[in-house]
Amino acid sequence: GENVEQHPSTLSVQEGDSAVIKCTYSDSASNYFPWYKQELGKRPQLIIDIRSNVGEKKDQRIAVTLNKTAKHFSLHITETQPEDSAVYFCAATTGTGGGNKLTFGTGTQLKVEL
Amino acid sequence: KAGVTQTPRYLIKTRGQQVTLSCSPISGHRSVSWYQQTPGQGLQFLFEYFSETQRNKGNFPGRFSGRQFSNSRSEMNVSTLELGDSALYLCASSLDGTGTDTQYFGPGTRLTVL
Numbered sequence: 523g524e525n526v527e528q529h530p531s532t533l534s535v536q537e538g539d540s541a542v543i544k545c546t547y548s549d550s551a552s553n554y555f556p557w558y559k560q561e562l563g564k565r566p567q568l569i570i571d572i573r574s575n576v577g578e579k580k581d582q583r584i585a586v587t588l589n590k591t592a593k594h595f596s597l598h599i600t601e602t603q604p605e606d607s608a609v610y611f612c613a614a615t616t617g618t619g620g621g622n623k624l625t626f627g628t629g630t631q632l633k634v635e636l
Numbered sequence: 637k638a639g640v641t642q643t644p645r646y647l648i649k650t651r652g653q654q655v656t657l658s659c660s661p662i663s664g665h666r667s668v669s670w671y672q673q674t675p676g677q678g679l680q681f682l683f684e685y686f687s688e689t690q691r692n693k694g695n696f697p698g699r700f701s702g703r704q705f706s707n708s709r710s711e712m713n714v715s716t717l718e719l720g721d722s723a724l725y726l727c728a729s730s731l732d733g734t735g736t737d738t739q740y741f742g743p744g745t746r747l748t749v750l
Binding site for chain 1: 640667669671678679680681684686691692694726728730733734735736737738739740741742743744
């Protein structure tokens with residue numbers, strides 16, 4: 523089955539700096555890659571996603587890049603703010619069986635320091 | 637539209653008991669997936685239901701089961717509870733569960749097994 527590795531497990535940046543989180547996946551058939559942000563005690567919330575027919579997607583301060591050949595995708599957050607502090611999860615799915623089955627990375631605890 | 641809701645939010649059970657958790661998807665969403673979140677194992681896929689049929693299943697023992705009703709509401713059941721079943725159980729709904737449509741998470745049910 524699919525396996526997703528995520529690095530780093532913790533990331534501390536100064537406010538205003540950029541943060542990069544990287545994930546690799548094992549199944550070359552994976553075609554959908556969402557990123558979720560989970561604040562303490564709250565539900566995971568989708569912040570951005572990318573499909574395999576696109577190499578890059580941007581939404582204001584957040585961008586995701588996908589390299590299908592190398593089977594890795596990355597989350598880029600620019601001009602970080604204290605409210606960006608949370609755990610970020612990457613995920614991948616092949617849509618096998620015609621349905622949803624997200625395989626998640628182990629999460630990155632991002633801390634934005636003043 | 638109202639978001640995904642889950643009941644109850646918190647549960648305390650003892651070993652050997654069984655428990656039923658409920659999930660109401662976003663109106664119009666037909667796919668409901670369940671995930672288990674623990675500090676040690678992260679977010680793991682349990683199963684997915686679409687049009688009252690289980691379409692995908694993760695690597696969990698048969699003690700974990702679920703069902704979906706005609707209004708797309710879903711329940712999951714865990715029988716013969718073990719200490720290791722203590723976790724946050726999250727459900728997520730999506731429009732048609734094609735594998736690449738966005739999954740929206742509920743707030744979760746925090747299960748503690750004593």
